[in-house]
Amino acid sequence: MTESVCGSRNHSSHLRRKYTLLSFFCVLGLSALCTWTISHRLQRPAVSRLLLHNEEVLSKCRALDLKPGPPNNFHSRTESDRYDPRHTTTTLIRNGTIWTGGQNGSEVIHGDILLDKGIIIAVGKVEPGLLQIYQDVVTVDAHGGWVSPGVVDLHSHIGVGPSPALSGASDGNSIKGPVLAWLRSIDGLNTRDESYRLAVAGGVTTSLILPGSANAIGGQAFVIKLRPSSDRSPSGLLLEPPYGLNGSEVDLNLPPRWRHMKHACGENPSRTYSATRMDTMWAFRQAYQHAHDIKKSQDEYCRKAFSGELLDLETFPEDLQWEALVDVLRGRVKVQTHCYEAVDIDAFVRVANEFEFPIAAFHHAHEAYLVPDVLKKAQGDPPAIAMFASFSIYKREAYRHSEFAPRVLAENGIKVVMKSDHPAIHSRYLLHEAQQAHFYGLPDNVALSSVITTPAEVLGLGHRIGYLATGFDADLVIWDRHPLALGATPRQVFIDGIPQLDSSIAPHHVTNLGPPSTPNFDREAADAVAYDGLPPLHPRNPRKDLVVFVNVTDAWTRDFNGTRNLMDGQTEPGVVAAERGRIICAGSAMSCAPQLARPDAVVVDLEGGSLSPALVSFGSQLGMQEIAMEASTTDGSAIDAMTEIVPPLLAGNEVVKAIDGIAFDSRDALLAYRAGVTRAIVAPAANGFIQGLSAGFSLGSRNKLGRGAVIQEIAALHVSLGHGRAFPSVSTQVAALRRLLLGGDRSGDTASWFRKAATGAIPLVVEVHDADIIATLLLLKKEVEGVTNATIRMSLLGATEAHILAKEISSANVGVLLTPPRSHPYTWERRRIHAGPPLTHDSLISYLFANNVTIGIGPQGVEGSSALSGWAVRNLRFDAAWALEDSAGKITKECVLAMATSNVERLFGLTGDPGEADIIATRGGELLSLEGKVVAVLSPSREIVDVL
Numbered sequence: 025m026t027e028s029v030c031g032s033r034n035h036s037s038h039l040r041r042k043y044t045l046l047s048f049f050c051v052l053g054l055s056a057l058c059t060w061t062i063s064h065r066l067q068r069p070a071v072s073r074l075l076l077h078n079e080e081v082l083s084k085c086r087a088l089d090l091k092p093g094p095p096n097n098f099h100s101r102t103e104s105d106r107y108d109p110r111h112t113t114t115t116l117i118r119n120g121t122i123w124t125g126g127q128n129g130s131e132v133i134h135g136d137i138l139l140d141k142g143i144i145i146a147v148g149k150v151e152p153g154l155l156q157i158y159q160d161v162v163t164v165d166a167h168g169g170w171v172s173p174g175v176v177d178l179h180s181h182i183g184v185g186p187s188p189a190l191s192g193a194s195d196g197n198s199i200k201g202p203v204l205a206w207l208r209s210i211d212g213l214n215t216r217d218e219s220y221r222l223a224v225a226g227g228v229t230t231s232l233i234l235p236g237s238a239n240a241i242g243g244q245a246f247v248i249k250l251r252p253s254s255d256r257s258p259s260g261l262l263l264e265p266p267y268g269l270n271g272s273e274v275d276l277n278l279p280p281r282w283r284h285m286k287h288a289c290g291e292n293p294s295r296t297y298s299a300t301r302m303d304t305m306w307a308f309r310q311a312y313q314h315a316h317d318i319k320k321s322q323d324e325y326c327r328k329a330f331s332g333e334l335l336d337l338e339t340f341p342e343d344l345q346w347e348a349l350v351d352v353l354r355g356r357v358k359v360q361t362h363c364y365e366a367v368d369i370d371a372f373v374r375v376a377n378e379f380e381f382p383i384a385a386f387h388h389a390h391e392a393y394l395v396p397d398v399l400k401k402a403q404g405d406p407p408a409i410a411m412f413a414s415f416s417i418y419k420r421e422a423y424r425h426s427e428f429a430p431r432v433l434a435e436n437g438i439k440v441v442m443k444s445d446h447p448a449i450h451s452r453y454l455l456h457e458a459q460q461a462h463f464y465g466l467p468d469n470v471a472l473s474s475v476i477t478t479p480a481e482v483l484g485l486g487h488r489i490g491y492l493a494t495g496f497d498a499d500l501v502i503w504d505r506h507p508l509a510l511g512a513t514p515r516q517v518f519i520d521g522i523p524q525l526d527s528s529i530a531p532h533h534v535t536n537l538g539p540p541s542t543p544n545f546d547r548e549a550a551d552a553v554a555y556d557g558l559p560p561l562h563p564r565n566p567r568k569d570l571v572v573f574v575n576v577t578d579a580w581t582r583d584f585n586g587t588r589n590l591m592d593g594q595t596e597p598g599v600v601a602a603e604r605g606r607i608i609c610a611g612s613a614m615s616c617a618p619q620l621a622r623p624d625a626v627v628v629d630l631e632g633g634s635l636s637p638a639l640v641s642f643g644s645q646l647g648m649q650e651i652a653m654e655a656s657t658t659d660g661s662a663i664d665a666m667t668e669i670v671p672p673l674l675a676g677n678e679v680v681k682a683i684d685g686i687a688f689d690s691r692d693a694l695l696a697y698r699a700g701v702t703r704a705i706v707a708p709a710a711n712g713f714i715q716g717l718s719a720g721f722s723l724g725s726r727n728k729l730g731r732g733a734v735i736q737e738i739a740a741l742h743v744s745l746g747h748g749r750a751f752p753s754v755s756t757q758v759a760a761l762r763r764l765l766l767g768g769d770r771s772g773d774t775a776s777w778f779r780k781a782a783t784g785a786i787p788l789v790v791e792v793h794d795a796d797i798i799a800t801l802l803l804l805k806k807e808v809e810g811v812t813n814a815t816i817r818m819s820l821l822g823a824t825e826a827h828i829l830a831k832e833i834s835s836a837n838v839g840v841l842l843t844p845p846r847s848h849p850y851t852w853e854r855r856r857i858h859a860g861p862p863l864t865h866d867s868l869i870s871y872l873f874a875n876n877v878t879i880g881i882g883p884q885g886v887e888g889s890s891a892l893s894g895w896a897v898r899n900l901r902f903d904a905a906w907a908l909e910d911s912a913g914k915i916t917k918e919c920v921l922a923m924a925t926s927n928v929e930r931l932f933g934l935t936g937d938p939g940e941a942d943i944i945a946t947r948g949g950e951l952l953s954l955e956g957k958v959v960a961v962l963s964p965s966r967e968i969v970d971v972l
């Protein structure tokens with residue numbers, strides 16, 4: 025296996041990206057000034073001025089005490105209220121390994137499921153007698169594979185936070201005041217967003233659509249199902265909307281339905297209103313005091329009504345603007361609160377207890393695991409915690425995040441929900457959040473429940489979704505493998521009994537293996553709590569002496585010829601010995617007998633684990649920032665010679681070097697290092713056209729002067745081309761690039777760097793997503809090469825639409841540096857995604873690979889903004905493993921390893937000896953999996969083995 029098989033030919037490059045102007049509801053919130061007044065007048069809408077007949081008054085008053093929930097006869101229903109006769113057939117799903125959601129997520133039944141009229145008729149054994157009742161039954165064979173209820177996303181902005189982002193279509197946040205309890209997400213819900221079908225392709229069937237977090241109270245949230253409604257309306261998506269929506273009659277004899285209200289504390293509302301935490305808490309208290317006054321007069325009115333004291337002309341006191349908050353005080357609204365830190369969680373619990381309402385869930389809540397006792401102080405059941413698995417550190421509020429938070433919370437008896445905050449994490453990949461939580465110690469039954477059953481219960485919809493049981497909604501997913509296994513992909517998704525996927529495209533291979541057996545992180549989880557969220561991350565034990573790894577399954581190493589397994593030909597787990605970070609012996613116990621016998625040897629049992637090349641990251645700002653949203657913790661942004669006035673001191677020298685700005689030793693860097701990514705290539709932080717020169721550095725080094733800290737001072741020259749930026753038109757950008765590359769005799773540092781790129785002396789990395797711009801670049805390359813008679817070593821960074829020109833890119837000898845590796849149509853210039861399974865046969869990666877494109881893969885990140893994705897680097901091992909799984913055997917493990925190591929180095933022009941690159945030792949499984957735990961880093965260049 026040689027490196028050249030894993031892509032084609034030679035070229036190079038590097039990365040960097042900019043802030044895309046996408047609204048980022050819960051994470052970033054909005055910035056704006058707004059004035060705010062709360063009217064203390066009690067308005068009396070006209071409708072209430074009508075004299076109510078006595079009996080009506082009394083039933084209205086009686087209804088105030090009704091608690092939300094399904095009517096008593098709900099479970100005897102024979103068809104769903106969402107049943108669509110035109111699209112629903114009776115369906116028998118045969119031979120499933122059925123995870124029902126029952127018994128706390130532990131119940132698994134082998135058998136069949138019968139669906140009719142949008143509900144589940146039977147689960148397990150479907151009696152032939154029962155089947156005979158139905159005509160035209162469609163049978164779907166699950167081939168013994170896993171079947172689960174549909175995934176439920178408790179925190180999504182699908183339809184209000186648009187994909188692709190268009191400036192006129194951002195409907196997630198109003199900034200008209202800190203308290204906007206009367207706003208409703210349903211009023212801004214666009215049913216044509218690309219994200220619906222993409223989320224369904226990830227098995228998501230139901231979502232809570234929340235307003236953003238720009239306000240203390242941002243408005244009412246609504247639960248929707250993600251299948252297209254037959255009337256094409258937003259209303260048609262709603263699941264059990266509260267009675268009375270849009271003025272429809274309320275049946276006062278039925279229990280009301282649950283409502284949801286978005287609240288937010290902390291930085292986001294503060295930023296919106298140039299306010300402080302104190303202001304936000306006062307906004308809550310003032311609003312709830314007002315609602316409390318209304319409630320009190322209602323109760324007083326009803327007291328009089330029941331005792332016959334009511335005067336004929338008195339009207340029921342109510343106010344359309346405040347009725348939803350009055351309902352919160354009546355315990356009829358699920359309070360969904362965005363709150364990160366202990367200070368916020370404590371303050372909000374105080375407010376909720378002061379006004380005596382329960383909190384359904386804290387969302388984000390990165391510090392909740394540090395304050396379980398505060399959660400237990402809340403009235404009623406402790407709030408559930410809805411969180412991200414690893415997306416963190418982007419602001420102070422997320423700085424003390426722990427990947428062990430889900431398990432710590434579960435151990436404290438708190439309900440755990442994993443959520444997407446779509447489009448922050450794509451709802452399509454919500455299941456991966458649960459997979460990660462499981463990897464870091466959340467038990468499999470709880471982890472799977474955290475995206476299915478638990479959110480269904482938190483929504484107050486546990487009577488109809490979140491379980492596979494008779495009488496429940498026919499929302500389910502037939503998987504190709506256990507849903508907690510990496511790469512799990514739906515083969516079919518049913519919503520209300522209607523299939524959503526083209527099953528001829530979906531994966532065909534099926535396994536019914538159980539969940540992955542994940543590592544033991546007991547020590548790390550205890551440390552996270554003991555150190556108040558900031559456990560030490562530096563390797564504890566750098567060793568220059570002999571380290572012997574025993575019980576090694578594979579030992580992948582690199583040399584100039586590619587990736588090689590030192591255990592090839594071994595039938596049993598073997599031994600690898602390393603001294604001063606360098607492998608000195610590998611093979612059977614016999615072949616390393618002298619090393620094993622040495623008394624100074626440190627023996628590490630890998631328990632069947634492996635050695636593999638350390639991964640190389642690019643495409644994030646790791647090294648240029650610690651806390652993305654805090655300017656004082658970042659390098660700042662390079663001056664853009666295209667749009668900014670260059671200070672005379674710099675004129676002609678606008679091409680800056682990342683190496684001059686790199687900050688080592690950030691928490692993201694150390695977390696990545698501990699997850700098997702030991703090198704990063706970073707471009708200068710820049711938002712303009714010329715980005716500067718990237719550098720390669722070691723994530724295990726404390727500063728630039730350490731041995732082996734700088735891997736290569738100058739990697740590639742970076743430019744960025746695209747639409748909708750602060751800088752001029754695409755044709756202007758292309759004109760500038762042409763002039764710079766053909767600059768000929770111009771003098772100065774900038775001209776000289778572009779001359780080097782034009783003659784192939786250094787790689788040219790172009791950040792670009794749009795296929796039309798890519799085509800222009802391919803032509804420009806040819807044009808310049810025709811003049812210079814040299815070859816430009818060009819790579820495309822980002823490259824979402826590269827599949828459209830795969831053959832042309834390959835034959836132009838241009839590399840592709842995919843960030844993110846799994847595309848989402850964030851913006852117009854990325855809208856033509858190659859969606860990957862189950863929507864296309866090939867993944868984007870396997871498609872480009874089949875076309876002989878040299879591919880490097882970066883971390884997934886969020887929002888297409890590398891500025892925020894330093895945290896994501898640690899997940900590169902999962903992203904690479906996912907690429908392998910998604911390729912359905914069309915890409916070998918060696919080639920996937922190359923995409924995250926040697927291809928990247930080649931495209932960025934890193935010239936070092938691959939034999940000097942770090943090697944990772946994992947215990948209990950391999951690096952590209954959810955089973956192996958990184959326990960050591962072998963570093964020949966730093967002459968150590970870091971035992972973690």
Ligand SMILES: *[C@@H]1O[C@H](CO)[C@@H](O)[C@H](O)[C@H]1NC(C)=O
Nearest residue numbers: 118119120166167168169534
């Ligand atoms: C279910 O599918 C598995 C795998 O294809 C097969 O081995 C098994 O016999 C099937 N069971 C039934 C009851 O059809």
Ligand SMILES: *[C@@H]1O[C@H](CO)[C@@H](O)[C@H](O)[C@H]1NC(C)=O
Nearest residue numbers: 026582583584585586588939
């Ligand atoms: C690489 O392969 C060539 C040809 O097969 C061989 O001669 C050379 O020794 C190999 N180099 C290394 C470092 O294994």
Ligand SMILES: *[C@@H]1O[C@H](CO)[C@@H](O)[C@H](O)[C@H]1NC(C)=O
Nearest residue numbers: 574575597629630631632948
């Ligand atoms: C190798 O590891 C496996 C898994 O932990 C264990 O069952 C086995 O006993 C180990 N073998 C040796 C020789 O240590």
Ligand SMILES: *[C@@H]1O[C@H](CO)[C@@H](O)[C@H](O)[C@H]1NC(C)=O
Nearest residue numbers: 808809810811812813814815
């Ligand atoms: C271009 O380079 C080739 C190969 O080095 C050489 O044969 C040819 O004469 C050059 N042409 C020009 C126009 O310089």
Ligand SMILES: *[C@@H]1O[C@H](CO)[C@@H](O)[C@H](O)[C@H]1NC(C)=O
Nearest residue numbers: 032831834873874875876877
């Ligand atoms: C890719 O390269 C291989 C080997 O060189 C070749 O057989 C194949 O036809 C190429 N595929 C494409 C799509 O160019």
